[in-house]
Amino acid sequence: MSKIKSNKNGTRKDVIISKAARLFREKGYSASSMRDLAEEVGVEAASLYNHISSKSEILQEICFKVANKFMSHIEAIDNSPRDSIAKIEAVLRFHVQQMIHHYEEVYVSDREWKHLVDPYLSNYQNQRRTYRQRMAQIIENGIQKGEIKIIDAPTAVLIMLHAVSGIESWHRSKKKISGELLEENMLMILIDGLRSNK
Amino acid sequence: MSKIKSNKNGTRKDVIISKAARLFREKGYSASSMRDLAEEVGVEAASLYNHISSKSEILQEICFKVANKFMSHIEAIDNSPRDSIAKIEAVLRFHVQQMIHHYEEVYVSDREWKHLVDPYLSNYQNQRRTYRQRMAQIIENGIQKGEIKIIDAPTAVLIMLHAVSGIESWHRSKKKISGELLEENMLMILIDGLRSNK
DNA sequence: GAAAACGACTAACGAATGTTAGTATATTAC
């Protein structure tokens, strides 16, 4: 069998991980076998192990690549000079765009991280918790400055993050509105729900 | 081994399904084995088959029990005399309450339905689509009457349904606010995001 | 052009999977 094509998407390992993301998104991590993945890649199952060390490693790569990207983004936003609403808006726009353009990996990271094993599982959970606390803190600040209505900040975070993950349905939809329009609609509903009524 | 206790939760089959919902929620359908479930129930794996015909049947029971409940509820709400905002609010309150009080089953139905097999899979997907269209229609009506701001109704539905499913995180949270408070916060953010600004 | 590295293959492993068959015991119905 010919070798894995690697001209476009980086290394052969990258190709495997990319195909795995698609597969895991579609069937879930546990229901996806290494033989399924091999077929997707166009190779025998055993050959995959020339590039990766285990099925679990693939999930780790996907999850932490996504987590790191989000973590460094929120840090940049939070350190920039904007008011709280604008920070939340920027964070949400990033979520929507990532969900639209890197759907498979972001989705897998969001839904399949439970199948990570320690110490990666604990590590991921910590990052996730930290990220949410950071968002909640931005909202708290906004409440104190009167920009944001008085609500439970963790609840607001929870709503916004899960709302964005609903873009999964948008991807599956037949007649979908454009990505830009989706982004504007999402932001309009979520941000207006936050803003203090005055 | 002693028989499955069935005094409290209905038939023995009900006990199995209830334990399965907890297990599927925690580990996912595919990663939960019949031997896992058997241990949870306190019985050997083969014994489960005196009460259910397959692993798949358990998932079917969970999914359709939940789907039917939501479907009949939205029908009742939609046929009642309220304005559109009040209808959406009633639907969302039901979602929040179900997610709080019947967490395991609602969660499993929402996240694991992909593992249903035809014809149940198609059936479930149809019900899901119908439900969302019904919600979207309520919102469309609200827009036409000026109660609701001009947004893409399917997007609004998608946001609200996924936002509610975020209650999963609330369940896992250590220091959680009360269920009533959670409900009020959710409604405040989501409904205010819908209402027309006038 | 020889040596080294890469990456595909076949074959097989032990473990785990959902499920069935057959049997024994406890509960229920008459």
Added chain:
DNA sequence: GTAATATACTAACATTCGTTAGTCGTTTTC
């Protein structure tokens, strides 16, 4: 009390699982 039903058990089945070992051709390196 006896017959029938319900429900537990042990043992085993055919598959599928992730993964390893060993081999051989191809590509890269110098």
